Amino acid sequence: GARGEDSRYWYEVQSHRNRDGWMHFATNIDAIIRAEINQRSFLQTLTRIFAHLPIGLAVFDRDHRLVLFNPALIDLTGLQAEFLSTRPNLMSVFDTLREGRMMPEPKNYKCWRDHLTGLIAAASSDLYIETWELPSGLTYRITGRPHPDAGIAFLFEDISSEITLTRRFRQELEQAHSVLDSLEEAVAVFSPQGALSFCNEAYRGLWGEDPDTCVADLSVTEATASWQAACTPSPIWGDIRDFVLSLRDRAAWEAPLVLRDGRPLLCKVSPMAGGATLLRFAADPRMADVPG
Numbered sequence: 105g106a107r108g109e110d111s112r113y114w115y116e117v118q119s120h121r122n123r124d125g126w127m128h129f130a131t132n133i134d135a136i137i138r139a140e141i142n143q144r145s146f147l148q149t150l151t152r153i154f155a156h157l158p159i160g161l162a163v164f165d166r167d168h169r170l171v172l173f174n175p176a177l178i179d180l181t182g183l184q185a186e187f188l189s190t191r192p193n194l195m196s197v198f199d200t201l202r203e204g205r206m207m208p209e210p211k212n213y214k215c216w217r218d219h220l221t222g223l224i225a226a227a228s229s230d231l232y233i234e235t236w237e238l239p240s241g242l243t244y245r246i247t248g249r250p251h252p253d254a255g256i257a258f259l260f261e262d263i264s265s266e267i268t269l270t271r272r273f274r275q276e277l278e279q280a281h282s283v284l285d286s287l288e289e290a291v292a293v294f295s296p297q298g299a300l301s302f303c304n305e306a307y308r309g310l311w312g313e314d315p316d317t318c319v320a321d322l323s324v325t326e327a328t329a330s331w332q333a334a335c336t337p338s339p340i341w342g343d344i345r346d347f348v349l350s351l352r353d354r355a356a357w358e359a360p361l362v363l364r365d366g367r368p369l370l371c372k373v374s375p376m377a378g379g380a381t382l383l384r385f386a387a388d389p390r391m392a393d394v395p396g
Contacts, residue, residue: 163251170197198220329341369388
């Protein structure tokens with residue numbers, strides 16, 4: 105019965121006939137009704153939130169049937185609204201994606217089914233993230249997560265631009281490293297914290313060490329100790345350490361060095377953007393014509 109919205113109660117009534125008439129049993133189901141209302145409200149909220157977002161949303165209930173999707177899911181996957189409106193099960197949705205070449209092509213159907221079963225199990229218990237490289241060249245990030253009442257929610261996000269940008273940046277970085285490796289000057293870059301962040305092939309050849317093989321980052325203190333051991337006495341090592349770790353305004357400077365085998369070097373120290381420091385070691389042209 106109802107005495108106003110706040111005093112409404114819900115009952116499930118069961119009736120059984122016996123020889124004396126009818127027996128009626130009423131069980132209060134307020135908690136069940138409230139849960140259904142809350143779930144419906146939650147789904148409506150999700151629908152409003154995702155209606156204008158570029159991320160595709162697909163929510164499946166405890167029986168793995170589709171109960172919610174947004175327009176972006178149609179745009180990203182090519183799935184027809186008529187198909188989605190039939191509340192297909194999760195396997196049917198992913199099978200249709202596979203048939204439409206909107207997910208990575210599996211080696212064979214059994215492997216695909218096994219993979220999908222594992223994906224569903226992972227998304228049912230915890231956050232699951234997978235990257236799909238599609239035959240079209242697009243890249244999607246698929247996120248699965250548990251949903252209230254034992255359901256599963258999947259998010260489909262087009263990250264093609266992000267991946268392209270990352271690949272381009274990596275390619276440009278590799279090209280920059282290649283250019284620096286072609287230089288005759290030994291080049292080393294130190295971070296504001298004093299860790300060696302880059303060195304080129306000439307640096308490795310000059311000082312006979314490869315920082316990439318070290319477990320920990322090479323510090324400017326360790327680097328200058330190594331350089332000092334390979335050179336005749338010079339007062340600049342402490343100056344280099346102070347310069348690398350200084351937070352004040354810095355100006356470029358240079359100083360001569362002599363290796364223990366007699367080769368003259370010119371060390372150039374320059375500030376870089378963000379507090380980093382560039383060091384260059386090259387044959388000293390001023391000493392090139394000095395007779396040995």
